[in-house]
Amino acid sequence: MQENIFTIIGKKYPNFSRTFKLISDFITVNYSVVSFLSVQELSERVGVSTASIVRFCQEIGYSGYQALQRDIQVMVQGEAAPMQELRTSLSDFDEDPLQQMFKLNIETLESAYTESLATEFRNAVESMSAAQKVYIIGLRSSYTVAYYASFLLSQFMENVVLLSAGTNDLFDRLASVKPGDVVLAISFPKYTHLTLQVVEFMKNRGVSVIALTDRPSAPIALHADITLMSKNSSKTYSFVSAMTIINALVIALGRKDTERTMRSLKEKEEIAKQAGIYIQVKE
Template identity: 40%
Template sequence: MFFRKIHEGYNNLSNTQKIIANFLLSDYSKCAFLSIKEFSDLLNVSSASIYRFSCKLGYNGYPEFQKAVQYELQKELKPMKELTSSIEDPNNEINILKAAVDMNINVLKNMYSEYTYQNFALVIDKIVRARKIYIFGLRSSFCTAYYFYFMLKQFMDNIILLTLGYGDVYDNLQKINEKDLIFFISFPPYTKETIELLGYAKEKKTCTVGITDSKISPLALNADIPIIAKQSSKTYSFVSVMTILNAIVIAVGKKNKNKTIQLLKENQEYLTKKGVYYNINKKRR
């Protein structure tokens, strides 16, 4: 419906409106979560032009037009789209394991950028200075959130994993302030609770870090510090986000290397003493 309206009315658009139309036809997802001012600045046109364009297509202003854009985007972000694509792909029948390895190698090769590194360095500084650090992720993203929490918890005592169903998340965040830091991890399809909780944290003036797949995801557009962990379009994998999380853990640990190593050693000795780990040297009967 959205694209059909543009194509059907294209010849009746003004030159400025055609600039807007051409952009939407080539990369409409970029405006899905932008305000009318942000979208107009992106195209170097006036907000009034964006409004008139929305009305020209039959919408009652920009908000209704944007909902139509978001609806089109939502249809593309169907759950497990990458997994479905991999299963349906007839070209990876011979050696699925090698194909998966090769795709993930390419993801890692294309993941690094100066933009990502600058935000990565900023995140490390925020972690070191934060009073409390909260981590939140739902559904498939929860496994990465828990892993991140588990690794940092080995040598830090101010790490809190937020989970639905364990008390109320908003109760746990009631006293957060600008001295705290919250990590939000989410990938398509983005969960409503994650976006709403991010908005709540911003209302409390708490610094937010959004780890997500794209600069135009709702996390990246709204978080104070976005970290982009690109995914392959052909495989559903968390190899990029796990790489970033591991790098964050190592970088934070290096900030006070001697203390970190000592805490890791003490933790290992305690768990060994309590018999948490299987003793391979124990004699068999």
């Protein structure tokens, strides 16, 4: 099959029956477990008939359950390798760590750019530039990327809202979301339940979802309209490629109206200067 199983599920998901959605949800979240389950065991776990599972497999282009399972097993084997490499690098790290990190991050960036990413990036820029509101969410380690994106974009965009898990009114803040809004959801392993819940909530409200994540099987990718794939280095798990994508988004969105962007940046700079936020250093 040419397309990834999760990409196919994502495209067909809105039109699935309740039974097919149950199967989809279980496979997406527990695909590493599915690689070892028989069709009977899977039917018991999901609570559907084996016939439904076979029909589901055929609906997404497979001849049957075994064919789908073989594809998942290949995927799981591929995803297990990076963890093995990480353990090896921790025990066999002979080079200067600083120099090695530079080398590995350069390699990560060189392999990150693809034509698919470029296409999705252009779609993300158009979607965000036309949005009434741009919500940004990323939790735990992914919060660093989310905050960085929010901080830079808010310098020249007045419709940016950063969501966080630190308050109990998170979903109250989402009560007014509507079609025409966009959410940039950022999620890297280990994926958080709350990020997925927010994405599902906003998707159901007609909000466009842009996912910045590391693989097509990531939970938020299944619900995304646009996916910006940022594969982390297997040895560093650095956010260098994700940060690079954010930088590119900021530049591309800022260029949509350069005059307005420059005016806004100057105003923010003047406010910061008057407030004495930054230390003035003589050149």
